[in-house]
Amino acid sequence: MTTAVSLAAINFNWLPILPLLVVTAGAMVVLLAGVRVSDRDSEGLGWLSLVVIAIAVATSLPMLGAQQVTFSGALVADDFTVFFYIVILLAAAVIVLMSLDYVADEGLPGAEYYALVLFATAGMMLMAAAGDLIIIFLGLETMSISVYILAGLARTDVRSNEAAMKYFLLGAFSTGFLLYGIALVYGATGTIKLHALSTLAVGASPMLLLGVGLLLIGFGFKVAAVPFHMWTPDVYEGAPTSVTAFMAVGVKLAAFAAFLRVFLVHLLGVQSDWSIVLWVLAVLTMTTGNIVALMQTNLKRMLAYSAIAHAGYILVAMTVGSSAAGAAILYYLLGYAFTNLGAFAILIAMARRGHPHETIADLRGLGTREPALAGAMAIMLFSLTGVPPLAGFVGKFSIFSAALNAGYVWLVVIAVLNSVMSAYYYLRPIVAMYTDTGGAEVVRIGSRPALIAAIAIAVIATVIIGIYPQPYMAASTSAFTSAFGKPPLATTASLHP
Amino acid sequence: MPLLPFLFLAALSIIFAAGVILQRHPVHSLLSLVLTLVVIGILFIGLDATTVGFLQMIVYAGAIKVLFLFVIWLLNLQSQPIEGGHLALKFVGALGSAALIAELLVFVLHLPPPVGHSKPLALDYGSIGKLAQGLFTDYLVAFEVTSILLLVGVVGAVALARRTTAGSAPGGAP
Amino acid sequence: MGGYWLSALVFMPLLGAAFVTLQSDERAAWRSAFIFSLIPLAISFYVLAAFDARDAGYQFVEHYNWIPHFGVSYHIGVDGISLFLLLLTTILISLSLLYSGGGDIEFRAREFCFFMLVLETGLLGALVSIDLFLFYVFWEVMLVPMYFLIGIWGHGRKIYAAFKFILYTMLGSLLMLVAILYLVFKARSTLGHLSFDLPDLMTVPLTMTEARWLFAGFALAFAIKVPMWPVHTWLPDAHTEAPTAGSVILAGVMLKMGTYGFLRFAIPLFPDVAAEAAPIFMALAVVGIIFGALVALVQPDLKRLVAYSSVSHLGFVVLGMFALNPQGMEGAVYQMLNHGVSTGALFLLVGMVYLRRHTREIAEFGGLWHSIPVYAGIFMVVMLSSAGLPGLNGFVGEFLILLGAYLHTWLAAVFAVSGLILGALYLFYAYERVMFGPITRDVNRSLPDLSRREVAVMAPLLALMFLMGFFPRPLLNRIEPSVAALLQRTHSHVARIDSHPPTPAVVAAATRTANLR
Amino acid sequence: MVPPSYFMGLSAVLFCIGVLGVLLRRNIIIIFMSIELMLNAVNLAFVALSRAWGNVDGQAIVFFVMTVAAAEAAVGLGIILMIFRNRETVNADEINLMRW
Amino acid sequence: MLIELLIGAIKAIIVLLMVLNLSAILLWFERKGSALIQDRIGANRAAITGVGRRLGLPNLGFVNTLMADPLKLFTKEDFVPAGADKFLHALAPFLAMFPVLITFAVVPFGDTLIIGDRHINLQAANLNVAALYILATIGLGVYGVALGGWASNNRWALLGGIRATAQMISYELAMGLAIVSVVMTYGTLDLQEMCRAQGGVWFGWLPRWGIFVQPVAFLLLLTAGMAETKRVPFDLPEGESELIAGYFTEYSGGKQAVFMLVDFAEIVLVSALITTFFFGGWQFPWLYPDGFHLPGGAFFALPNVAVAIIGIISFTVKVVAFCWLQILARWTLPRFRYDQLMRLGWKGLLPVALANVVVTACVIVLGGV
Incomplete structure (x- = not known):
């Protein structure tokens, strides 16, 4: 007869799961609420989603300072998780804000849109909180599948179709590699719990190394590292802009969260085996991203290559693998998230129905016609370039400093040269905005409060995080170190009086 | 699993798998794939993973692949020559795959005997009860996530594939 | 000396910039921008007045934690080297704003004022920063407004020039960042904590190889900014295409950031390498001096001529600096100020004539002496100052530098002197073609002479030229202790150089210097 | 008894056939099928390893992979249908409004 | 070893023969049954030269039809339409036949037979x-x-094929869920175990058949099963008035015979499953391995062989009864429209099946059945 399942055997804990439950339940509520709502007035659903996100943020806060592994190791409740929960949720909130007009205007199906954004958010959060490889896989899939759909949601737009198709095929392809990697790691260790990997040391079995390599490929696809980046530009260009923003920010956050947790926390024992591969990947990614970005005329496409390049900078820190590097990545992601959100929000502000206005030429003269919008765009681009005192600069700074600290001087020099190269293409839109005339007509931004809010949040965050990085730096450090389940390493001391 | 049946099934699966990528007509490819999946399912059963083996046939072969069949019909796909794709890509792909196969085989066939292999299996290994026990305790979160995943799949399929009704999309395509 | 004077000095322009953006009308924007630029000017005068000339160290120091995580602090202060550069900056910004409001900038005035004031913050901030991180931040911050100034209000191939400017500078500065970081982490092993503070970093023991690489990192950044000879190519473009105010600030203050960087950071941090590399730098400086002068000689474009003259003049500064003796270094600091005043004035004058004729081709002019005599007169004074006529400011600096160079390597001084002669040559040659002779173009007959506003702009500069030419002492008094303290670090090398038996010429020169003091 | 490494080898071969299919075929549906083949090859590896380790983890994963495959199939085929409605082709080479 | 194989072979052959014969008989059954329902004579000419009737013997139409139909079908021209995929065209009937036949392998048709010391x-x-x-x-x-x-x-x-596929897939869900609830009830996946669990009585008289525990699942399985067999009222895939003969329109001769055989074999299969899941399979009321225990308390001892044979007969009778039920349904119910069919499957049966599973689970957990 049936074996009674003892519920007590489940290590049940509300802390990490509650925000997830809120988001998924919220998604279903949105879906249901959307049944009778026409696509043209889906704004209400957006506000509903914002409420859901707010509740989820509130429910993630109690996890601060926790240090628990729950659900038989499936989920981890620590500061690392909280950090990513909150950043991902904030990113989702900004995405929703910038979508309010856009979705209704473009005639995208509102209920599905917002529900899928929330589902994808849930998947991202899962990846951040994952304590075993299978949760990472499932989180990744929940996220990816939602985003595949989102990318194709503009069904009559052939470019959107194409983006969805390419993203889907290559995403599924990469999933195969990731999965094979998981299989081999499982084969080498007999378990899929991440903490079991921590005990591995250099000289581990070839099977493990092969598995780690395949995991790298899988993650490489998701974070758009060269040579696994081919999907990025097309998909970024074709997808509806708000979805592109979500891909550039949310997906990347989640992918790096899992990437970090697996490689920098649990696979540190075999770091010497994978860091050289990452070294090469980082260099390739930065350089290719920047070089190709130089030739782009479409802003979305340019931002796609820029996203690739930025993944390269993060990979620099991954290569280093130190605790400082981990913290730097977290900080970098924070700044990167807001900066990109802002940039894409501005692209949305540029667009009018049926006229995407996303080439650099469309920006011409924006500086005189919409000075606020142009100023915001300039700030975002400068932040991406790494001009102080914006978030992008401090992020790059912390990554470079971590890498230098660990002795990767040449890697940093290459990164720096890339950074200079990137200035060229980031400045081109700025030139267009301020020195040329005759670009596209833009809908007065003043009439779209939600969009203004989204842009304002991004700008303010980018500036604040850059000018006074201390609290965010401290948060990143404590978040990253908490992933080790050890007290923070004393890497720095405060200034002597 | 004894060697002879294994070799037989392995050969079958490889032949069918090759059929998937070599057949000209999508339907033939699909049939090859279904057969591959069935053979793999049988291999599962040979590995004492009975439940999973049957699930493989029910879910994969019996349900998912039928969807493919539908789509192929709906699109009324015809035979297509296999060429296409850049020659360079083909070359690199073939080379890469060959390298990967070689690498995997070298690695895999020279593995030390797996740790648990000599241990006698639990009596209920592969049974549905044992699997369920795992799913509802250790993998509870993962299990629940799959429900979300399927919901997303349903929402997505409906959202994407439903016919565009006039007026709901800017293009107003029929 | 406490207080928040320096912070106020640095951030007041930023406040002004914010205020300017709120102005609805352009005239109001000009007015408020000018008024806001006077506040830092006043503060800088206060700082000058309250500056303790005997103190070689930093004054008006403010020191707070900023990013303890990285050991970054908000550490600012002023010493003899930066004191007058602050003053120069505030003066030139005010004058530029005053000038630009008079018709030079015809559109988007609000943004222009905004960028000028942000630029001022960047410049002042970089000058007062003692923390290297802070310095780097301000160093980069000043790029952005300058980029816009060139890109929006420039002429001709302005976009190209702006790009070239920013890419060159960024390349250098990012490599400097790498060097800074390396140094900081190196320092941690001795300090026990991260620190970007200059005094802390000066204590780091480095191997010679490390020091060479790091010095190279810093030096490249500063050399690009100066700009020294092989990496100078951005300058003619940027200067030529920039609007007048932009050129003034660029030449007057921004180029000084490079030499200032050498003095403040590169040399004190790596004194051994500096001493070792001094011959190279002096050689490059001499090449720069002669090259700049020669190229200036053949420029058909007046503004381009002035731009190349900057290459030449800054060669002198570098030459003096790397002589690594009190004469050379004081001369370098003094020459930085001179160049700021004279070249700033020259650019203003070129701008004024451009405004009237919309061309800068020397061939387009001729005989302007007759039509606009006030202009020509002022031009004469400025030109003489730039050429280093005794009695005007240029002479003091150049003489000190040549003296220092001579004390170090006599050959360098010899070559440099030829540069000086060439400098006089191209200036006079240009002046002659522009001002004298018959009026060849009819349009030149009826040109309006300088307006009152323009005279008001030029007057303070002329005053400064005479002041600095006749009374260098008060300035040098304040510069001296800091320079001496700086030279303490390179002392051993200086001692070695001084141990050469002095030649009669040197003795004579030294006595003249002593008299001069 | 067949050692697990044989199964791993078979799985590797099948996986690579799948990869080849993705790289060589231009018909989206066949590419998709090749991906499914890859997933199944991995499943085989999981089951063999699960058997070798004597724990049920591998089987649980296979279960999840099937679910994922189902969801992916639904969405993927939806996308293919949608694209066909607009473009009348499923050839990946012809679907390149944007540079691929 | 050899004898084991032999026994296995014999069992397989018995099952195969049972199914095939029953299917063939059903063909005649249906003809005559439909005639009965429609008040006509039905198949009445398949008498070889009329010998039987002339001699005044009972009508041998039954036997003759069994022979005549296959003979006719297998001697007809095997026609393959132009442009058809010849290979798949030939393969398809057998692809359809194979799964149905192998399914019977796990259907228990009797209890343990003890011969000597061999069970x-x-x-x-x-x-x-x-x-x-x-x-x-x-x-x-x-x-x-x-x-x-x-x-x-x-x-x-093609249209028939699409309809058939969609229909089968849709109803498979409800069918599967019905089976799941049955599995939950018995706590085993083994059909023989299920049959054994259905032995004995409640209240001293009521056989412990599944139908009394899972009536909803029974209805679900019956409905879904009929839909799976693609027969009226679910015969949209082969609705003559719409699609000629649906997916086997272009089949003739032997291949068509195979398709028809599959149809009837499916009927038998559904009946067998229903019998096994809900009607005790080979269980006969009050019959225990040692003989009859009647409600009143009376006991008739029986040898094992007799019990086994009664079991087989019992099973057969039940199966035939359900076959008849399905044929009855075919000739008495009107056909659905296709959207109605889908709606019934997805919006009717599926939710009910899900609810049934949930209720069953609750009852099991809370009631400790």
Whole structure:
């Protein structure tokens, strides 16, 4: 007869799961609420989603300072998780804000849109909180599948179709590699719990190394590292802009969260085996991203290559693998998230129905016609370039400093040269905005409060995080170190009086 | 699993798998794939993973692949020559795959005997009860996530594939 | 000396910039921008007045934690080297704003004022920063407004020039960042904590190889900014295409950031390498001096001529600096100020004539002496100052530098002197073609002479030229202790150089210097 | 008894056939099928390893992979249908409004 | 060893013969049954030269039809339409046949037969995950129909194939869930175990058949099963008035015979499953392995062989009864419209099946059944 399942055997804990439950339940509520709502007035659903996100943020806060592994190791409740929960949720909130007009205007199906954004958010959060490889896989899939759909949601737009198709095929392809990697790691260790990997040391079995390599490929696809980046530009260009923003920010956050947790926390024992591969990947990614970005005329496409390049900078820190590097990545992601959100929000502000206005030429003269919008765009681009005192600069700074600290001087020099190269293409839109005339007509931004809010949040965050990085730096450090389940390493001391 | 049946099934699966990528007509490819999946399912059963083996046939072969069949019909796909794709890509792909196969085989066939292999299996290994026990305790979160995943799949399929009704999309395509 | 004077000095322009953006009308924007630029000017005068000339160290120091995580602090202060550069900056910004409001900038005035004031913050901030991180931040911050100034209000191939400017500078500065970081982490092993503070970093023991690489990192950044000879190519473009105010600030203050960087950071941090590399730098400086002068000689474009003259003049500064003796270094600091005043004035004058004729081709002019005599007169004074006529400011600096160079390597001084002669040559040659002779173009007959506003702009500069030419002492008094303290670090090398038996010429020169003091 | 490494080898071969299919075929549906083949090859590896380790983890994963495959199939085929409605082709080479 | 194999072979052959014969008989059954229902004579000419009737013997139409139909079909021209996929066209009928036949392997048709000291389980293959196996084979059954329809290169055939596939897939869900609730009730996937669990009585008289525990599942399985067999009222895939003959429009001769055989074999299969799940399989009321224990307390001892034979007969009778029920349904109910069919499957049966599973689970957990 049936074996009674003892519920007590489940290590049940509300802390990490509650925000997830809120988001998924919220998604279903949105879906249901959307049944009778026409696509043209889906704004209400957006506000509903914002409420859901707010509740989820509130429910993630109690996890601060926790240090628990729950659900038989499936989920981890620590500061690392909280950090990513909150950043991902904030990113989702900004995405929703910038979508309010856009979705209704473009005639995208509102209920599905917002529900899928929330589902994808849930998947991202899962990846951040994952304590075993299978949760990472499932989180990744929940996220990816939602985003595949989102990318194709503009069904009559052939470019959107194409983006969805390419993203889907290559995403599924990469999933195969990731999965094979998981299989081999499982084969080498007999378990899929991440903490079991921590005990591995250099000289581990070839099977493990092969598995780690395949995991790298899988993650490489998701974070758009060269040579696994081919999907990025097309998909970024074709997808509806708000979805592109979500891909550039949310997906990347989640992918790096899992990437970090697996490689920098649990696979540190075999770091010497994978860091050289990452070294090469980082260099390739930065350089290719920047070089190709130089030739782009479409802003979305340019931002796609820029996203690739930025993944390269993060990979620099991954290569280093130190605790400082981990913290730097977290900080970098924070700044990167807001900066990109802002940039894409501005692209949305540029667009009018049926006229995407996303080439650099469309920006011409924006500086005189919409000075606020142009100023915001300039700030975002400068932040991406790494001009102080914006978030992008401090992020790059912390990554470079971590890498230098660990002795990767040449890697940093290459990164720096890339950074200079990137200035060229980031400045081109700025030139267009301020020195040329005759670009596209833009809908007065003043009439779209939600969009203004989204842009304002991004700008303010980018500036604040850059000018006074201390609290965010401290948060990143404590978040990253908490992933080790050890007290923070004393890497720095405060200034002597 | 004894060697002879294994070799037989392995050969079958490889032949069918090759059929998937070599057949000209999508339907033939699909049939090859279904057969591959069935053979793999049988291999599962040979590995004492009975439940999973049957699930493989029910879910994969019996349900998912039928969807493919539908789509192929709906699109009324015809035979297509296999060429296409850049020659360079083909070359690199073939080379890469060959390298990967070689690498995997070298690695895999020279593995030390797996740790648990000599241990006698639990009596209920592969049974549905044992699997369920795992799913509802250790993998509870993962299990629940799959429900979300399927919901997303349903929402997505409906959202994407439903016919565009006039007026709901800017293009107003029929 | 406490207080928040320096912070106020640095951030007041930023406040002004914010205020300017709120102005609805352009005239109001000009007015408020000018008024806001006077506040830092006043503060800088206060700082000058309250500056303790005997103190070689930093004054008006403010020191707070900023990013303890990285050991970054908000550490600012002023010493003899930066004191007058602050003053120069505030003066030139005010004058530029005053000038630009008079018709030079015809559109988007609000943004222009905004960028000028942000630029001022960047410049002042970089000058007062003692923390290297802070310095780097301000160093980069000043790029952005300058980029816009060139890109929006420039002429001709302005976009190209702006790009070239920013890419060159960024390349250098990012490599400097790498060097800074390396140094900081190196320092941690001795300090026990991260620190970007200059005094802390000066204590780091480095191997010679490390020091060479790091010095190279810093030096490249500063050399690009100066700009020294092989990496100078951005300058003619940027200067030529920039609007007048932009050129003034660029030449007057921004180029000084490079030499200032050498003095403040590169040399004190790596004194051994500096001493070792001094011959190279002096050689490059001499090449720069002669090259700049020669190229200036053949420029058909007046503004381009002035731009190349900057290459030449800054060669002198570098030459003096790397002589690594009190004469050379004081001369370098003094020459930085001179160049700021004279070249700033020259650019203003070129701008004024451009405004009237919309061309800068020397061939387009001729005989302007007759039509606009006030202009020509002022031009004469400025030109003489730039050429280093005794009695005007240029002479003091150049003489000190040549003296220092001579004390170090006599050959360098010899070559440099030829540069000086060439400098006089191209200036006079240009002046002659522009001002004298018959009026060849009819349009030149009826040109309006300088307006009152323009005279008001030029007057303070002329005053400064005479002041600095006749009374260098008060300035040098304040510069001296800091320079001496700086030279303490390179002392051993200086001692070695001084141990050469002095030649009669040197003795004579030294006595003249002593008299001069 | 067949050692697990044989199964791993078979799985590797099948996986690579799948990869080849993705790289060589231009018909989206066949590419998709090749991906499914890859997933199944991995499943085989999981089951063999699960058997070798004597724990049920591998089987649980296979279960999840099937679910994922189902969801992916639904969405993927939806996308293919949608694209066909607009473009009348499923050839990946012809679907390149944007540079691929 | 050899004898084991032999016994296995014999069991398999018995099952196969039972199914095939029953299917063939059903063909006649249906003709005559429909005639009965429609008040006509039905198939009445298949008498060889009329010998039987002339001699005044009972009508041998039954036997003759059994021979005549296959003979006719197998001697007809095997026609393959132009442009058809010849290989798949030929393969399809067998793809359809194969899963159905192998499903019977796990259906127990009797209790353990003891000969000497050898215990013979009257089930072709004793599989402890039989329920899953059934679902798997039913799932694979789709392909024969689907590919048959597609390979014919005929619009009607393709349409029939699509309809059939969609219908089978849709109803498989409800069917599967019904089986799941049955599995939950008995706590085993083994069909023989299920049959054994249905032995004995409640209240001293009521046989412990599944129908009394899972009536909803029974209705679900019956409905879904009928839909799976694509017969009226669910015969949209082969609705004559719409699609000629649906997916086997372009089949003739032997291949068509196979398709028809599959149809009837499916009927038998559904009946067998219903019998096994809900009507005790080979269980006969009050019959225990040692003989009859009647409600009153009376006891008739029986030898094992007799019990086994009664069991087999009992099973057969039940199966035939359900076959008849299905044929009855065919000739008495009107056909659905296709959207109604889908609606019934997705919005009717599926939710009910899900609810049934939930209720069953609750009852099991809370009631500790």
